[in-house]
Amino acid sequence: MSSHQANRFKYHLKHCYQSKNLNLTKTLHAYILKTSHFLSTSLNTSLILSYSSSLHHHNNTTTISTTHFNILTNLFKSIDPSNPLPFNTIASHFSHHGHPSLALHTLSFMHFSGVVLDSYAICSSLTAAAAIRSVGLGKMVHAHVEKSGWLSSVYVGSALIDFYAKTSAFWDARRAFDEMPVRNVVCANALFLGFVEGRMWEDGLSLVRRMRGLGMECDRFTMCGLLKVCAGLAKIELGRQVHGSLIRRIDAFGGDVFLRTSLIDMYGRCGVVEKARHVFDHTGVGDGGEEKRDVILWTSMLGVCGRNGHFEDVIQLFKEMLMEGTKPDKIVFLAVISACSYTGNVNQGLQYFESMVCDFGMDPDQEHYSCVVDLLCRAGELERALDLISRMPFKMGTSDNSTRNGGTSNTSLWGALLNACVDTGNVELGKLAAERALEADPRNVGIYVLWSNLCASVGMWDEIEKLRDLIRERGMMKDVGCSWLEVSG
C-alpha cells in the first residue's frame, strides 16, 4: 500500500471516529484488508480508534461488550509488541475522550502481551483507575511502581498521588507524597487539590504552608485551589491576599479564565458581589488581546448573582452573553433556572426551560427536570410538578440509568416533590413521591425522615409504625434513630 493511499484511509477513519459510524468503519476495514494484508502501526491505530468510538456509541454503556472486546483484541494482536508507543497513544486517546475502561483494556492487553510498561503507560493506568474508581487496580499499579523503580519519576508520583486523592484515600495520597524521593509543585498540587476536593480546607492550608518550607512556588493550579479554600472557609481577607498575589505574580492573569472564574466564585461565595462583578467586567475585554470570556466564566457570574438574589442581573447577563456570541450549554441553563427558583420567578424559569429545548435544541437532562420540579414545588404548584415528571422521557422509579450520581438523581426529583408535600400537608401525593423515591434508592435516610415528618404532621401514627418496621427490616435503625426520636417525641 502506498503512503498516499494509507493517508487517505487515515483521513476517512478519522471521519468514522468523529461521526461514530460503525457500518462505515466496518466497510472501510474490509476495503483496507482487500488492498493489503499488512497494515502499518499508525493505520492500525486509526482503525482501532474508530472501531472503539463507534462501538461505544452503539452500546451506550461504560462496560465492554464481548463483541467489542473480541474485535479490539484481534486488532491489538496486529500491533508490533516491541514498541509501547502505539498502545500508549490508543490508551491516552481513550482516557481523554471519556472511555477509561477501554484505556484499561488496552493497557492490560499491553501488559499481558509482554510489552514493558513505561512511565506513560503507568500514568494512563492510574488516571483510568481513578476515573472508574477502581481502588484495587490502582493499588496493583502502585505495587508495580514500587517494584519497577518508577517511583523516582515525578510524573508517575504525581499520577499516583492524584489517584489516591481522587479515590478519597487522602491518607495514602499523603503517604505517597511523603515517601517520594523527588518532589515538585505538581505532586504537591495533586495532593492539595485532593484535600480541596474533599473539603478538607485546613489540611490543604497547612500543606500550602509546608510547600513554602520545601521551597516550592505556588503556581496557577495552587492558586485555584487556594481560592476554593477561601470560599469554603469564607475567609475573605485571605481571598483578597490571594487576589493581590495573582496580580503581582501571575503572568497574563487578566486573561486566565480559569483563575478569573475561581476568583469570581470566591468573591460571590463570600458575599462580595460587587468585587465579583468587577473581576468579571475586566476579563477578556481589555487591553492585552487576551482570551475571550467563555461559557464557564459567564456561568460563575450568573451563579453569583442568582445565589445573592440579584435576579434582574441574571436576566440581563444572560442576554448580554448571547449578544456577545457565547453559546450557552446545558449547565448555564441549570444556573439560570435555579436562579429563578431561588428568587421565586416561576414563569421566567419555565420560559428558560422551554427556550433551552425550542430555541437551542437541547435535550434536558434529569438534572434539568429536577431543577424545574424544584421550581414548581417552591411555588406550591405540586400538580404541575407531578405532571412534568410523568411526561419526562426517562424511566423513573426503577433503578437508575443516570449519568454520574448513581441512584440519587431519581431520588432528588421525587425528594423535591415530597418536601413540598410536607410543607403543604399533601398526604396522597407525598405518599406517591416517597414510594417512588424509595424504589429508586431504598437506603436513602432523608426520604424516610421527610415521609415520617409528613405523617407526623397529620397524625398518621400507624403509618409511622409501619415505616419503623420497614427501617428495622432493612437494618437502618442506627442512622435514622436520632431523627426518629425528634419526630415521635
Added chain:
DNA sequence: ATAGGGTTAG
C-alpha cells in the same frame, strides 16, 4: 502528571 461553572428540602 495537577486547575474553573449548575442541581438536593434550611
